[in-house]
Amino acid sequence: MISRPVLNRCLVAALLCLSTAAPAQTPPKGAYEPQVGQHGKDVIWVPTPQALVDRMLGLGKVTPQDVLVDLGSGDGRTVITAAKRGTQALGIEYNPDMVELSRRNAEKAGVTGKAEFKRADLFETDFSHATVVTMFLLPDINIRLRPKILDMKPGTRIVSNSFTMGEWKWDDSVGASAEEGCTSYCTAYLWIVPAKVAGNWTTPQGTLQIEQEFQMFSGTLTVNGRPSKLINTKLGGDRISFSAGGATYTGRVNGDRIEGSVKSGATTSPWSASRAPKS
Numbered sequence: 001m002i003s004r005p006v007l008n009r010c011l012v013a014a015l016l017c018l019s020t021a022a023p024a025q026t027p028p029k030g031a032y033e034p035q036v037g038q039h040g041k042d043v044i045w046v047p048t049p050q051a052l053v054d055r056m057l058g059l060g061k062v063t064p065q066d067v068l069v070d071l072g073s074g075d076g077r078t079v080i081t082a083a084k085r086g087t088q089a090l091g092i093e094y095n096p097d098m099v100e101l102s103r104r105n106a107e108k109a110g111v112t113g114k115a116e117f118k119r120a121d122l123f124e125t126d127f128s129h130a131t132v133v134t135m136f137l138l139p140d141i142n143i144r145l146r147p148k149i150l151d152m153k154p155g156t157r158i159v160s161n162s163f164t165m166g167e168w169k170w171d172d173s174v175g176a177s178a179e180e181g182c183t184s185y186c187t188a189y190l191w192i193v194p195a196k197v198a199g200n201w202t203t204p205q206g207t208l209q210i211e212q213e214f215q216m217f218s219g220t221l222t223v224n225g226r227p228s229k230l231i232n233t234k235l236g237g238d239r240i241s242f243s244a245g246g247a248t249y250t251g252r253v254n255g256d257r258i259e260g261s262v263k264s265g266a267t268t269s270p271w272s273a274s275r276a277p278k279s
């Protein structure tokens, strides 16, 4: 009998769930071969097509300076592909056989120094050091992970195969085509963790009041008792910009400080803001 959580998942991932209802046979020991649709702790195993893996790393602008973590790393393909690009990469995978398989795959690819695999539950693992997180999980799991993700360093890139983050709208997306060998689960989404900017800020110009919903924000700048609505608001990681009262403000958010510049007419001058820390 299919359990209620499995039925729920069927609504969003019919193919995945059909496979869950009929787990694959266990292969003989020593010749472990994973079966698409095999049971996983919270999500079954379906590999991301290699063409989309490549696109996902492009979408996340992954470089050798990054640290990538793949949550539920399956046979290790995303981690190994990132490692081949010179990126330090870690896969978190619950199934020990998949972890062993990933390690063998990394060895075959000659990237054992860059590709690591940890047998662990992704919900119980600290991945806050990642600069890029990749995943191919399920919508409800993405939502469960969302608070942890939003607490990561601003600018961290999150790339998810097929499944989104509820009301947190993605910043960009990419697809892979059938000609490239991708026939299902061929769209990936990117989110950039936004700095937390909500609150009341003090600036040399006056008081800045901001309300925030994920990477969107609105508010007012009050100068000499006269409030101006913030327009052209933009928040990309720790980079903030907006216009108010005929001037354009840009800056970088660092905790309770913003440092940047303000352009008014032809004049550009330094600008900063500070927020009273939460008690």
Ligand SMILES: C[S@@+](CC[C@H](N)C(=O)[O-])C[C@H]1O[C@@H](n2cnc3c(N)ncnc32)[C@H](O)[C@@H]1O
Pocket (backbone or CB within 6 Å): 039, 040, 041, 042, 043, 044, 045, 046, 047, 048, 070, 071, 072, 073, 074, 075, 076, 077, 078, 092, 093, 094, 095, 098, 120, 121, 122, 123, 135, 136, 137, 161
């Ligand atoms: C849909 S597959 C994606 C595999 C790989 N990321 C890819 O894109 O090819 C999901 C993987 O998550 C693993 N998984 C499921 N629940 C997990 C959990 N709680 N912690 C760690 N891994 C988990 C499964 O075993 C499976 O390998």
